[in-house]
Amino acid sequence: MIDKILYAFGAIVAIFGFSSLIGYTSISNIPLLLVLISAFIFISVSVKKRDARLIFSSIFLLAFSFLIFIISPDLKIPLGEYAAIRGSFIISTSTIILGLSVMKSSINMRYGFDERAKEHIAFTLIGIAVGIVLYALGVILFHIFIRGAGAMSIEFLTNFPTDLGSKGGIFPCIVGTFYLVMGAMVISVLLGIPAAIYLVEYARPGKMTRLIDIAVSSLNGVPSIVFGLFGLALFVSIFGISLLSGSIILGLMNLPIIIMTAEEALKGVPQSVREGSLALGATRWQTIRRVVLPAAIPGILTGTILAVGRAAGETAPIMWTAVVFTGGGIPHSILEPVMALPYHLLELIYLLGYKDVEANAWGTAFVLISLVLVVNLIAIIIRDKYKKKMMW
Structure with missing residues (x-):
């Protein structure tokens, strides 16, 4: 049961990151809080199971969360005369990576690191790719239909x-x-x-x-x-x-x-x-x-x-x-x-x-x-x- 809760936490974190990336939500500390809770749960479970790989994944989540926390949204990294990477973009994409990492770790916690876990991870990534495509199509059609319907007569x-x-x-x-x-x-x-x-x-x-x-x-x-x-x-x-x-x-x-x-x-x-x-x-x-x-x-x-x-x-x-x-x-x-x-x-x-x-x-x-x-x-x-x- 706990692995399903952690999987849901990871999905929520990834959705938060994606929403902030496209501008629908502002950057928040809620995803980092969910990641920290998930990391400590992973650590406690991995210590009981004596699973070194799961412990390493938990440490990665903690370290990555700390790096995101210290990044300022106003940070700018110049890429030339007209382009720059903003701190908000780094935070949003890193939050998506954290969410996917939590989902991956929850799958490994449930199935171990065997072939079933790899298969489930592959199906999850395929489902995410399909969801992104459908979301993009839905957003395009929604905006066109909502704004275009007003001109119809x-x-x-x-x-x-x-x-x-x-x-x-x-x-x-x-x-x-x-x-x-x-x-x-x-x-x-x-x-x-x-x-x-x-x-x-x-x-x-x-x-x-x-x-x-x-x-x-x-x-x-x-x-x-x-x-x-x-x-x-x-x-x-x-x-x-x-x-x-x-x-x-x-x-x-x-x-x-x-x-x-x-x-x-x-x-x-x-x-x-x-x-x-x-x-x-x-x-x-x-x-x-x-x-x-x-x-x-x-x-x-x-x-x-x-x-x-x-x-x-x-x-x-x-x-x-x-x-x-x-x-x-x-x-x-x-x-x-x-x-x-x-x-x-x-x-x-x-x-x-x-x-x-x-x-x-x-x-x-x-x-x-x-x-x-x-x-x-x-x-x-x-x-x-x-x-x-x-x-x-």
Whole structure:
């Protein structure tokens, strides 16, 4: 029972440290008090058990706590002309380390220093990592939804922007973003899935196949601004600043994601399924079209979900190829420029302090995130529907 109490003490100390690190709570001596109580309990238990390693851990906790206690929050350690490490940052991060150390020592006190303790410590660290990721995501979404919900109205969603975005709505931006994402998906899916089918089902393993895989992986690492420059040099000279140019460049940018996820989905279909289809007299193409592809759809949709999120939020590839901030509207042709939510948001941020656009900026961010989440939710529902039909 006492080990669970000490584990809870360590978790509280780590949470205190993390909260002070991100500015939600001020630096307090309460975590140090909990650490000192835990250290003395560890010492008393380790003396009874004659466990030298647990005694060493307790001494480390006491020494580390003393060092944190003597550090002033106002301390500054210069790191150059414009940067410095503050004492508050050192105290907060050290408090997190102390909390994790208390949790580790409580696990060792319960299980000893055997493999079970190592496994429990590993699971704890994994859980902490997952918690930090979920916390960061929750904080981002919470701030966007809370601040953006205030700008939501029928007029904001259905009107055109006026006065450099400080008034009016974002309707053409919503429509333009939807057109760009759908156009990019059409291009990347029509090119990416056939490429994945060829690489998995038809191409023989060899130097050429490896070279193609390396090229696809390298293309995935190209910065989005480089895609924008490429689109400006090639497609804008042919199609002008237009919906078509933006859709093509976004489609090419998403192509590696579609190819790699489709490849993995196709490889995940058991070879016995293909052999059974061929044994029944089906051709290779019939096997791919009627057996392999339906079974691989959940994995392919996963790649599509990732590509949709990336295409909807990209600004650099389209700012020189497809979008305008003012004077745009609903495009009546694929050769007309469009307005898009990410670029509109970027321009509103530039205008902060010059125009009263903060509320509309948060509202635009709210709509952009909501649009991505809704599209992802629809794709996940479709993916799960096909997943239930899988027999392995």
